[in-house]
């Protein structure tokens with residue numbers, strides 16, 4: 075399906091221009107790519123475009139503090155985890171939130187200006203939400219890989235410039 | 239003093255066997271030197287994937303070393319690997335080989351070619367090979383005291399072998415035909431009907447067919463057919479393949495040859511005395527590649543396909559007529575309309591726009607008027623290369 079091909083390319087590089095996407099997927103017109111992408115945006119498959127960054131490499135300015143929090147929740151009779159999850163998701167501090175199988179229920183990533191800010195958020199906002207049984211917070215110390223991008227700079231290996 | 243030095247040079251030169259002294263050192267060495275001296279050019283001149291070997295495969299090579307598997311393997315290659323190769327060929331090529339007797343693991347297809355040439359050729363035997371071709375072919379044939387006979391293919395035919403052209407070149411000394419489809423440098427693929435015609439000629443004239451299918455996974459056509467899968471061809475076909483291209487393993491040096499027992503046995507004798515065995519850790523990595531590397535391989539293939547679509551359209555748009563290649567990772571556009579020879583074109587493009595391509599003449603008869611561009615090159619570089627080529631063509 076063309077839609078999936080376009081999505082695959084955008085996931086690899088959201089900045090690829092539509093003309094190139096058309097050529098790579100063998101779509102005859104740029105307009106058609108525009109229509110596909112517009113459709114994907116409208117239907118909510120594409121929710122946005124961001125950059126994959128190595129936050130720990132940003133020099134100067136305050137680096138963000140990030141934590142991953144495992145949350146145990148009492149599910150509700152009507153709606154299971156959705157109700158609590160939606161409440162948590164609305165906090166801007168929360169950048170990612172998923173429902174997980176296994177020993178915890180919700181796994182979220184949060185971001186703050188300082189350790190204190192994150193700690194306060196957990197103690198005052200998160201842990202006090204009705205239905206939240208427990209939280210377990212781990213602070214991120216270093217990021218090695220995100221969205222398929224490895225953050226460590228590999229040693230450059232020089233390919234031959236020309237050969238048969 | 240000067241004179242003595244010159245004399246000593248010619249004395250040592252005279253030691254060299256004439257069939258080696260006569261080998262060209264590659265016609266376009268000068269051009270290669272130019273490219274290598276230029277630090278900041280975009281090179282479309284390579285002949286290998288731009289991916290590193292998928293991690294799972296690399297990790298098995300490391301594990302093999304950690305486990306202390308540092309000795310020789312059986313001369314034919316690890317039995318497990320030969321079994322896996324034969325399973326792989328049955329599954330993907332419908333070609334049946336017995337791993338115990340009809341398969342040998344080599345140091346790349348390069349060694350497999352050399353073994354085949356040496357096993358088959360008596361001095362003066364002719365080997366017909368389709369051109370434009372991989373540069374090692376004529377040299378390899380000549381090093382085995384054979385006579386390389388080029389068979390030029392044409393753009394009008396999609397660079398497939400024309401059976402009538404082939405018949406015209408067959409002489410009483412013809413021993414074998416060497417095919418390479420998908421082709422380096424043209425990217426051409428031959429379909430079942432076309433291969434059948436070549437097979438019939440080989441049978442009629444009692445010729446061996448050497449088929450170098452190193453790019454076979456990277457075939458973008460609907461169906462891929464190997465001449466080795468024709469039941470009546472098995473007794474006269476040596477199938478050569480390896481992991482360098484599709485699995486991005488050029489540096490590991492693993493290839494293999496499959497064929498009738500008698501031929502593999504003859505090749506095995508040479509291999510045993512000249513090489514002993516292919517590197518052990520590389521064999522273990524190759525085993526992993528064939529067993530579990532297919533997904534990574536297909537992802538790489540998809541990425542080549544996309545880049546091919548993008549790049550070939552861009553070339554045509556720039557005014558360089560280029561067929562859509564059905565295999566490998568090369569585009570082979572015509573530069574005839576520029577009025578320049580391949581070498582002039584390549585040199586000017588390099589000097590004026592800092593983009594390196596390989597002149598078609600490097601690949602033998604039929605290559606004049608074309609250049610080879612490898613699109614297994616980073617997307618951003620490909621994009622920039624097209625911008626520069628367009629600008630160059632606009633002058």
Ligand SMILES: Cc1ncc(COP(=O)(O)O)c(C=O)c1O
Nearest residue numbers: 238346347348372422480482493
């Ligand atoms: C057509 C062809 N055959 C053989 C080889 C050599 O491959 P290997 O790395 O298996 O020795 C190459 C490499 O460029 C090639 O293009």
